[in-house]
Amino acid sequence: MNEKDFHRRVRDVFTEALEREEFARAEYLDRACRDDERLRAEVAALLAAFAESEEFIERPAIELPNVLARSRPPKILGNYRIVREIGQGGMGTVYLAERADGQFEQKVAVKIVRQTFIDGEIVRRFRNERQILAQLEHRNIARLLDGGLTGDGQPFLVMEYVDGRIITDFCRNLPLREILIAFLKVCRAVAYAHRNMIVHRDIKPSNILIDRENEPKLLDFGLAKLTADNADSVQTKTAFHALTPAYASPEQLQGGGLSAASDIYSLGVVLYELLTGARPFETEGKSFEEIVRTVTMIDPVIPSAVSDPRFNPPASKRAAAAPNRKLLKGDLDNIVMTALRKEPARRYQSVELFAQDIENYLDGLPVVARPNTFAYRAEKFFKRHTAPVIAAALIFLTLVGGLIYSIRQTENARALERKAALEAEKSKKVTAFMEQILNYANPAWYAAGSSRQGEAKLIEVIDDLSDRIETEFPDDPEIGAELHHKFAEIYLAKGRTEQSFVHAERALELRRRAFGEKNAEVAKDYYYLGAATFQRGEIFKARQLYEQSIDIFREVAPDNPNFPYALEDAGTLLVDHFSDFEKARSYFLEALAIFRRKDGENHYNTARTLIYLSAVYGRLGDQAKSEELAREGENRYQELPEESLREGFIFARGWSLLVAGDWAGYQNLFESRLAELEKKGAGESPTAQNIRRELSGFYQDHDLFEKELGMLRYFHEAERRSPFPDKIRLKLLTLMTAYNLLRLGRENEARPYFEDAYPVMKQTNSEAQWLYDACLGECLFYLKRGREAEPFLRNALEKYTANIPPSKPHRKLADLLSQIK
Numbered sequence: 035m036n037e038k039d040f041h042r043r044v045r046d047v048f049t050e051a052l053e054r055e056e057f058a059r060a061e062y063l064d065r066a067c068r069d070d071e072r073l074r075a076e077v078a079a080l081l082a083a084f085a086e087s088e089e090f091i092e093r094p095a096i097e098l099p100n101v102l103a104r105s106r107p108p109k110i111l112g113n114y115r116i117v118r119e120i121g122q123g124g125m126g127t128v129y130l131a132e133r134a135d136g137q138f139e140q141k142v143a144v145k146i147v148r149q150t151f152i153d154g155e156i157v158r159r160f161r162n163e164r165q166i167l168a169q170l171e172h173r174n175i176a177r178l179l180d181g182g183l184t185g186d187g188q189p190f191l192v193m194e195y196v197d198g199r200i201i202t203d204f205c206r207n208l209p210l211r212e213i214l215i216a217f218l219k220v221c222r223a224v225a226y227a228h229r230n231m232i233v234h235r236d237i238k239p240s241n242i243l244i245d246r247e248n249e250p251k252l253l254d255f256g257l258a259k260l261t262a263d264n265a266d267s268v269q270t271k272t273a274f275h276a277l278t279p280a281y282a283s284p285e286q287l288q289g290g291g292l293s294a295a296s297d298i299y300s301l302g303v304v305l306y307e308l309l310t311g312a313r314p315f316e317t318e319g320k321s322f323e324e325i326v327r328t329v330t331m332i333d334p335v336i337p338s339a340v341s342d343p344r345f346n347p348p349a350s351k352r353a354a355a356a357p358n359r360k361l362l363k364g365d366l367d368n369i370v371m372t373a374l375r376k377e378p379a380r381r382y383q384s385v386e387l388f389a390q391d392i393e394n395y396l397d398g399l400p401v402v403a404r405p406n407t408f409a410y411r412a413e414k415f416f417k418r419h420t421a422p423v424i425a426a427a428l429i430f431l432t433l434v435g436g437l438i439y440s441i442r443q444t445e446n447a448r449a450l451e452r453k454a455a456l457e458a459e460k461s462k463k464v465t466a467f468m469e470q471i472l473n474y475a476n477p478a479w480y481a482a483g484s485s486r487q488g489e490a491k492l493i494e495v496i497d498d499l500s501d502r503i504e505t506e507f508p509d510d511p512e513i514g515a516e517l518h519h520k521f522a523e524i525y526l527a528k529g530r531t532e533q534s535f536v537h538a539e540r541a542l543e544l545r546r547r548a549f550g551e552k553n554a555e556v557a558k559d560y561y562y563l564g565a566a567t568f569q570r571g572e573i574f575k576a577r578q579l580y581e582q583s584i585d586i587f588r589e590v591a592p593d594n595p596n597f598p599y600a601l602e603d604a605g606t607l608l609v610d611h612f613s614d615f616e617k618a619r620s621y622f623l624e625a626l627a628i629f630r631r632k633d634g635e636n637h638y639n640t641a642r643t644l645i646y647l648s649a650v651y652g653r654l655g656d657q658a659k660s661e662e663l664a665r666e667g668e669n670r671y672q673e674l675p676e677e678s679l680r681e682g683f684i685f686a687r688g689w690s691l692l693v694a695g696d697w698a699g700y701q702n703l704f705e706s707r708l709a710e711l712e713k714k715g716a717g718e719s720p721t722a723q724n725i726r727r728e729l730s731g732f733y734q735d736h737d738l739f740e741k742e743l744g745m746l747r748y749f750h751e752a753e754r755r756s757p758f759p760d761k762i763r764l765k766l767l768t769l770m771t772a773y774n775l776l777r778l779g780r781e782n783e784a785r786p787y788f789e790d791a792y793p794v795m796k797q798t799n800s801e802a803q804w805l806y807d808a809c810l811g812e813c814l815f816y817l818k819r820g821r822e823a824e825p826f827l828r829n830a831l832e833k834y835t836a837n838i839p840p841s842k843p844h845r846k847l848a849d850l851l852s853q854i855k
Contacts (some may be wrong), residue, residue, distance in 0.1 A: 042322055044076045049080060049278055052240065066319050081746035108184055110134055114142060114192060130195060141197075142179060146190040170230060174223035176251045196251045198243035205308050210361050213308050214396060216250055217301075218389055223252045225302060225385040228294045237300035238281040239307065280317045284330040284376050286827055293377035298388055302373025302381075309362055310340040314374060330376065336655035337370050338362035364613035365395045372695045380696050397845075401613065439794055515544035515555070522562055531569045538563040554591035559584045561600040568603075571610045584621075598632075598639070601625035607647065609693055615653045622647045641670030649690035664690070686723075688728060697736065704729050739774040746771045765794040769809055778818040790811050796826075805830070808847060820854040827851050 047066045051059050067074035082763045111118055115134035119127060120143065133140045160508060171177065172349055180192035198204075201220070205213045220242055234241075234252070241254045279287065283299035306314050314334035317325050369391045382388040391401040457466060503521070507514045518541035525534035542559035549556060564579030586603060587597040605621035608614040629639040644667030652660035668687075684707055691700040703726050711722045726745060733742035750767040753760060769791035775784035795806050811826030831847040 035792075039413050040073070043073060044080075046279060046317075046322060047073065048077050050280065062318065068319075084310075088472075111144060111146075111190060111366060112180065112182065112192070113235055116143060116144065131192070141195040143176075143193045144190055144197045145193065146184065146188050165408075170227060170232070172223055172226045174219050174250050174252055175227070176253050193469060194251075196243045196245050196253065198245040198251065200239050201242040201244055201250060202239040202305070204244040206247075210309075211396065214392055216244065216248075217305055217308060218392055219250050220252060220304070221301065221385050221389040221392070223250070224297055225389065227252075228297070228385055234295055234297050234300075235286070236281075236558060237297055237304060238278050239304060242304070277300050279322065279325045279329075280313055280315070282329070283378070285378060287326045287329055293378060294384065295381050298373055298385060299378075301385065301388065302370055305373065306334070306337055306370050309366060309370065310337050312340055333655065333657050334371075334374060336367045336508060338364075338367050339655070364615065365391075365401045367655070368613060369395065369401060369693075371560065371653075372654065379698055382695075383697070511544040511548045515541045515548065515559070518544065519559060522566060526562070526566060526569070531566065535563070535566040535570060538566045552586060552590050554587070554594050557586035557591060557594065557600075558596050560586065561596055561603075564600075565603065568607065575608065577604070577612070580607065592628075595632075598625040598628040598643075599798070601628075602643065602646065604691070605650075608823065609650060609653070613653075615650050619647065619650045619654065622650060636670060636673045638758050639672075641667050643667075644670060645687055645690050647692040652690075652694050679812070685724070697732075701729070701732060702733075737777070739777045743771065743778075746774065759833075762794070762798055765791045766806065767807075769795050769806070769813065773809055773813050773816075776813060779815065784813075785817070812845070812850065815850050824851065824854050827854075 047063070050066065051062055054421040063074055063077060064280065067077065111131065113133060113135045114131040117130045117132055120130045121128040127146055129144045129146070131142050131144045133142075176195040176196055178191060179194065182190060184190055201216065205216060208216075215600040224234060224237065236254060237252075241252065243251050245251055281300045281303045283296040286296055303314055306312075315325070315328050315332070317328075320328070369388075372391075373381055373388055382391070390613060394401045471557055490846060499521075503514055503517045507517070518537045521539035522534045522541060524536060525531075538559065540558065542563050545553065545556050545559050560579050560583035564576045564583060567579055568576035580600060580603060583600045586595075587594055587600060591597065601623050605625070608618040608621070626640065626643040626647065629637065629643055633639050644663050648660045648663035648667060651657075684703060688700050688703055691697075692704060708717075708722060708725045708729070711717055711725070713718060716722060726748065730742060730745040730749070732738075733745060746767050750764065750771070753764055753767065768787050772784045772787035775781075775787065792810070795810060797803075798806060807826040808830035811823045811830055814820070814823035814826065827847050831851065
């Protein structure tokens with residue numbers, strides 16, 4: 035080992051030793067130095083110089099061979115009297131000092147550059163730290179009070195003195211909730227620095243102290259960088275060599291460009307350590323090159339698995355007592371692993387988003403929230419089913435044929451108890467009932483009691499007929515149940531949530547009355563009622579209904595064609611809203627086995643399920659398996675014979691990207707595909723329209739107001755040009771345009787849009803009025819019409835609370851109401 039490598043090794047071991055309690059350092063040196071007596075002697079000498087250290091603002095050394103060359107500080111420094119040394123860093127010594135002018139009592143921390151390091155490079159760094167600290171005024175950042183030069187020309191900084199404990203010590207044995215609350219305060223401090231264009235670049239537990247008021251203080255901006263300036267390459271190189279390897283991001287270790295994403299990674303390491311008592315990667319006894327290779331190429335074990343004996347580090351290596359493994363599984367695993375992604379672009383895009391996910395976890399809300407727009411939820415359920423476009427003739431054939439088949443199958447199961455004559459009579463009644471749909475298509479005819487006179491849209495025909503099921507078949511629950519089920523399917527496909535729910539609920543009620551609980555048709559009704567319930571936002575009830583459906587299918591009808599779809603929809607619900615990845619994986623595996631047996635390997639269903647499984651394995655931390663399944667699924671899609679089926683890949687792949695938190699990848703996937711379709715002249719195709727709906731939901735959820743405005747203009751023009759434009763939809767799109775303009779600060783442009791939509795949207799008599807009220811209230815709020823906004827916001831909040839589990843909209847509405855008060 036040459037001298038350069040030796041000094042690097044001294045630095046690494048010394049830095050790691052500083053992170054440990056004094057009583058644990060000897061054991062650590064035994065392991066780290068082994069038989070290298072020279073290495074141990076060098077590190078021991080350095081540690082001896084830190085004997086009085088309380089680990090306050092310690093810094094890893096830059097040029098360790100010279101670190102013992104220190105000078106005595108002056109007894110008086112400006113208005114402060116030096117009391118004692120309390121810490122050392124790579125370029126300076128930190129002293130406890132107190133006011134010497136007698137004006138008032140105050141303890142401070144004074145950081146002085148050692149004479150050994152007074153050169154242009156260090157002075158630039160020291161001035162940089164002073165410049166940065168002067169910009170920061172935050173409760174959770176140690177403040178800069180003063181600065182200057184000593185009598186012999188040594189630069190010094192006077193900073194707030196923090197009499198506290200390192201965050202890992204403070205959090206030892208704390209309940210999980212309190213650990214996360216403390217960490218959130220650290221995130222707020224880092225986010226504040228980022229908003230001021232400052233990247234810390236050395237976030238680690240020893241730079242986070244908890245004071246006597248239990249408030250964290252972020253220390254030591256000696257490596258921080260103003261992202262707005264063009265610091266010279268010397269400073270960047272110095273910072274690279276001074277980093278703390280155990281907490282450095284992959285790009286830091288590789289000497290690459292640094293950004294806020296590097297701080298997010300370091301925060302992820304700190305959170306990992308607070309939750310597990312261990313670090314993501316073991317760096318002790320490893321060379322710098324080994325550390326770089328490990329951090330850049332190997333994925334860490336998910337936090338909840340660290341308590342597994344296979345991964346559990348010795349007690350001496352654990353910085354804190356880890357919370358119960360079950361508490362970490364799921365959401366917290368996902369949060370930490372998102373922060374620790376190798377690629378900066380795939381981490382949280384800001385510390386605020388990182389903190390938001392933790393707040394969502396604490397509030398019992400979904401993390402890395404999926405788009406939850408109505409169009410997205412409806413599309414998600416139906417894009418896996420064939421024949422999404424419903425024509426009158428097809429509905430007639432499907433309903434009549436499917437109904438008679440279902441009735442006959444059920445009657446066979448019940449030993450053909452009913453007479454053939456009765457069956458024929460029922461078939462005649464059903465045929466006569468459903469023929470009315472075809473008659474509506476004839477302008478020369480209109481149904482009794484209808485005012486539409488041949489000009490009705492298909493959904494309006496269904497509206498007319500749906501109310502007559504009970505009167506047409508009052509004594510036959512089997513026919514009534516099947517008709518209600520088919521109408522529920524149609525309404526679900528057309529996005530009519532409430533009507534779909536009513537018919538699905540009635541179908542289940544009638545079917546259970548006729549056949550009991552353990553019946554394939556009952557299982558199917560549970561499944562469709564679950565889908566309608568999910569569209570209403572009642573995710574807990576939807577999960578229960580899906581699971582009831584699956585249990586019955588398994589027991590009495592494992593070959594029913596609806597069974598694998600029920601497994602898939604339940605699996606996506608568990609991933610999106612409950613982070614129950616283990617159970618979701620079992621559902622997807624079961625669905626995959628059925629599709630392979632039923633449809634074969636080269637089929638759309640098989641390929642889609644492989645993509646879903648890939649996403650789940652990724653969230654479980656098995657990246658190798660995830661990539662293997664993704665490749666296999668993509669290959670299956672490429673082999674599909676029909677273009678329309680191959681297009682389905684984009685939706686499955688998009689879902690997997692959202693599950694992984696790769697928002698940039700999701701957005702790029704759909705935007706690039708839409709651009710391709712438009713270039714080919716297929717911009718009005720069903721696939722293009724579905725992609726626009728996906729993107730619109732994404733833009734709404736991620737506050738991409740300018741992009742959403744483009745989508746709204748397209749949807750408005752398309753609705754206006756349609757043969758039967760929907761007045762309410764047009765006004766809703768106008769209202770949403772006003773909202774996005776207001777959020778962009780373009781009040782004058784927004785006002786006419788709002789005034790055009792307001793009279794209609796405030797009284798639609800729609801089941802979704804409370805959703806419209808939320809948009810109306812927000813628009814009025816941003817138009818500075820708070821008193822008018824309040825009743826709309828209050829009604830929307832009450833209905834959200836009654837209909838939807840706690841979520842981001844709840845907090846948003848409550849926050850606006852509190853501001854009005």
